[in-house]
Amino acid sequence: MRRESRQTDHLPKNTSKVTTPVVSSDTRRLAAGQVETDREVSTDNLSRYTEGTHMIGRIATLITLAMLIGAPFVIGLYLGALPDLGAAAKAFLAVGLVWTVSSVVEFLVYTPMLGSGGGYLAFISGNLINMKIPCAMNAREIVGTKTGTPENEIVSTLSIAASSLVTILVLAVGVLLLVPLQPILQSEMLAPAFDNVVPALFGAMAYQYYRKNWKLALVPLVLMSLLFIAVPSLASQTSILILPAGAITIALAWLQFRSGEGRSRL
Amino acid sequence: MLKELNSPFLYLICGGIIAFVAVVCVIFLVRAYRAGIAVGMDRAKLKRAITSSITFSILPSVGILLGVIALSGSLGTPWPWLRLSVIGALHYETQVAEAAAEQVGIGGLSASSMTPKAFATIALLMSICIMWGMVLSLFFNKRYTKQLNRQSGRGSGSRNFADSAMSAMFIGLVSAYIGNYIGGTVRGRGMTPLIVCLVSACVMAIFTWLSEKKHMEVLESFSIAGSMLIGMLAAVLL
Numbered sequence: 001m002r003r004e005s006r007q008t009d010h011l012p013k014n015t016s017k018v019t020t021p022v023v024s025s026d027t028r029r030l031a032a033g034q035v036e037t038d039r040e041v042s043t044d045n046l047s048r049y050t051e052g053t054h055m056i057g058r059i060a061t062l063i064t065l066a067m068l069i070g071a072p073f074v075i076g077l078y079l080g081a082l083p084d085l086g087a088a089a090k091a092f093l094a095v096g097l098v099w100t101v102s103s104v105v106e107f108l109v110y111t112p113m114l115g116s117g118g119g120y121l122a123f124i125s126g127n128l129i130n131m132k133i134p135c136a137m138n139a140r141e142i143v144g145t146k147t148g149t150p151e152n153e154i155v156s157t158l159s160i161a162a163s164s165l166v167t168i169l170v171l172a173v174g175v176l177l178l179v180p181l182q183p184i185l186q187s188e189m190l191a192p193a194f195d196n197v198v199p200a201l202f203g204a205m206a207y208q209y210y211r212k213n214w215k216l217a218l219v220p221l222v223l224m225s226l227l228f229i230a231v232p233s234l235a236s237q238t239s240i241l242i243l244p245a246g247a248i249t250i251a252l253a254w255l256q257f258r259s260g261e262g263r264s265r266l
Numbered sequence: 267m268l269k270e271l272n273s274p275f276l277y278l279i280c281g282g283i284i285a286f287v288a289v290v291c292v293i294f295l296v297r298a299y300r301a302g303i304a305v306g307m308d309r310a311k312l313k314r315a316i317t318s319s320i321t322f323s324i325l326p327s328v329g330i331l332l333g334v335i336a337l338s339g340s341l342g343t344p345w346p347w348l349r350l351s352v353i354g355a356l357h358y359e360t361q362v363a364e365a366a367a368e369q370v371g372i373g374g375l376s377a378s379s380m381t382p383k384a385f386a387t388i389a390l391l392m393s394i395c396i397m398w399g400m401v402l403s404l405f406f407n408k409r410y411t412k413q414l415n416r417q418s419g420r421g422s423g424s425r426n427f428a429d430s431a432m433s434a435m436f437i438g439l440v441s442a443y444i445g446n447y448i449g450g451t452v453r454g455r456g457m458t459p460l461i462v463c464l465v466s467a468c469v470m471a472i473f474t475w476l477s478e479k480k481h482m483e484v485l486e487s488f489s490i491a492g493s494m495l496i497g498m499l500a501a502v503l504l
Contacts, residue, residue, distance in 0.1 A: 049301040053294075054408045060290040061404045067283045068353065068393040075345075076386030078275055083386040084370060088394070091369030091387075096395040099362070103398030107406070113432055116411040121294055123399040124287060126353040129439075131326040134490075137436055138322055139315040142486050147429040148415055154302040155315045161295035162319040168288050170327035171334060171351050175343055178335070185332055192458060193498035197329035199447055199459040200497030203466030204490045206440045207474070209433060216434065220441035221448075228449020235455070238446045245445075246438030253434035257427050 046150050050116065053157075057120030064124050105243050112147070113137065117157030125164035129242075130198050134205050135163045141208060216256060220249045268377045271342025271385065280348035287352045318487040325494050333359060340367075340375040345389055353396055366391040458501055466497030 076082040110128055111119045114136055122132040139159035145152040174181060185194070210217040224245055228234055234241065270276075295316075302312045330350050337346035337359060349359050364375050366388040372379040417428070447460040473489035476482045485492075 045304045072386050072389035079382035081382035083390040087370045088387050088391050091366045091391050099395045100398050107402040123403040135322045139319050142318050143311045143315050147432045154298045157298035158315045159319040161291045162316045163323040164291045166323035167327040168351050174331035175347050192501040194332050196462040196501040199462040200466040200494040202443045203463035204470040204493035207467040207470040209437050217437050220438050224441050224445025225448040228446050229452045232453045241442045242439045245442040246435040249434040249438035250431050253430045
């Protein structure tokens with residue numbers, strides 16, 4: 001991979017040589033040919049990178065799945081009692097089906113946001129809505145990449161990987177220091193702060209996205225507010241309402257895009 | 267029972283799985299960084315993507331640690347540590363663990379009524395209920411992302427809209443949550459989440475102004491974390 005990066009690092013320099021007027025037409029043709037070759041190398045690198053991502057992603061997902069399903073049985077053997085499969089099946093029907101539907105929605109909605117590498121990692125490491133998705137969107141915003149581009153795929157993967165490592169590290173340190181940290185983190189004074197991590201996160205993210213197109217944001221915001229006022233019991237189903245809210249906003253964005261306004265706004 | 271659930275063997279099993287996932291993350295990180303350089307991306311931009319993601323993730327991770335602490339009283343520390351480091355979600359774990367405890371007949375999550383069979387069953391259910399995103403990813407990520415790339419590659423127009431659609435989806439997502447906070451305030455469930463949200467948004471506006479108008483671009487990587495911190499501080503002061 002390092003050798004491949006050296007091959008493509010000089011792409012911009014070659015491009016400038018092609019446009020220099022003092023070189024002969026033969027040299028120009030040769031340079032243009034070199035640029036074309038470099039482009040092919042770059043495309044080839046990208047397709048190899050993508051194929052590698054799918055291969056590593058699938059293997060890692062399969063191993064993680066096997067370990068997660070296997071762990072309760074191994075722990076059960078150690079404790080002297082295997083899981084009660086009948087009770088597990090009943091409990092799955094009672095609570096698991098909702099999460100299964102939710103997982104399908106999450107996969108369909110979040111994979112386009114995350115790309116292939118980010119998608120594999122995010123579904124392995126979890127905490128999508130309260131961390132990975134906003135984190136990847138923030139990184140994308142800072143770097144300024146566009147959906148569907150290789151740059152977006154790369155930035156998203158970097159973001160999810162870095163974010164997952166931070167969580168793993170924070171939790172590992174937290175577990176190591178559980179005894180001294182517990183009274184501080186669970187103190188009454190700090191409780192409201194940690195109860196409001198998600199509102200704080202979405203407040204900051206809302207500013208970032210609303211300011212670009214407040215007209216578009218107004219409709220879903222008003223609709224959702226009215227819905228939660230009219231049906232207060234929906235408060236515990238917010239994650240399910242993401243899909244209709246997103247669908248309405250995408251439909252409005254499409255209308256805006258078709259009218260030409262969206263192209264310059266979003 | 268809690269002593270057994272906190273035994274070194276369980277730490278070894280759970281720590282081993284977490285270490286595996288950490289290695290996978292490092293592999294993805296290094297590959298993506300090198301690929302970024304190979305396609306001619308600016309190293310500074312790649313580093314900013316990493317730095318901003320690190321600073322972004324610290325506070326939510328501390329919040330997740332609280333989930334580990336909350337569950338450790340009934341399930342021991344190693345299993346919640348694994349669940350919330352890998353695949354799990356803060357809002358999901360407690361709910362499923364509680365429901366599973368009811369189904370296995372111990373009434374609810376509590377260390378005093380926990381049995382080895384109940385624990386093994388709860389642990390299995392916690393894994394099965396949330397694994398479907400991974401299963402779908404395993405079988406359909408490649409096909410789905412290829413399809414999406416083909417669609418966005420059909421022309422610059424469709425690519426532009428793909429980008430707009432993702433921003434719109436995110437606006438919808440954020441609106442669903444903020445709508446919930448507004449609804450909660452109007453319905454008298456408490457206005458703290460809405461105030462925290464507004465404070466955080468105002469601080470973010472200041473960070474953006476400093477970054478864009480005063481050319482303090484370095485703040486960009488810390489703006490979300492800083493806004494969240496001040497927003498959360500507002501919740502303490504209320």
